Amino acid sequence: MSGPFFWKRPISPLGQFFGGYLDQDWILEFPDPWSAVEAYVANEPADSRLGARYELSVLLALPLNEAELSRTTDRLGLNYRPSVERTTYRAWLEKVERYLRDHES
Numbered sequence: 001m002s003g004p005f006f007w008k009r010p011i012s013p014l015g016q017f018f019g020g021y022l023d024q025d026w027i028l029e030f031p032d033p034w035s036a037v038e039a040y041v042a043n044e045p046a047d048s049r050l051g052a053r054y055e056l057s058v059l060l061a062l063p064l065n066e067a068e069l070s071r072t073t074d075r076l077g078l079n080y081r082p083s084v085e086r087t088t089y090r091a092w093l094e095k096v097e098r099y100l101r102d103h104e105s
Helices: 013-021 033-043 046-061 066-075 089-102
Strands: none
Touching (some): 013 033, 033 046, 046 066, 066 089
């Protein structure tokens, strides 16, 4: 599968979100992943947040299994594993998408 258009862009809003807030060093900066999500919402401009939410909704609309979601989000810079919270990638990403939607300005 070649993937949606935003996988091919150098830095997409979703890639900026994951790579900037939930990269390999997120645990050094935030006590938990939700603190990173909250910091992203508090610090990034509305157009970036809207772009990330849109790209996340496109990603979630694809019929990807857990392994494919893991690989895709890894390519986008996500270095958080939802299994730590005993949840799936899809469930965690849906929760993030709802949070972004609920905090649109």
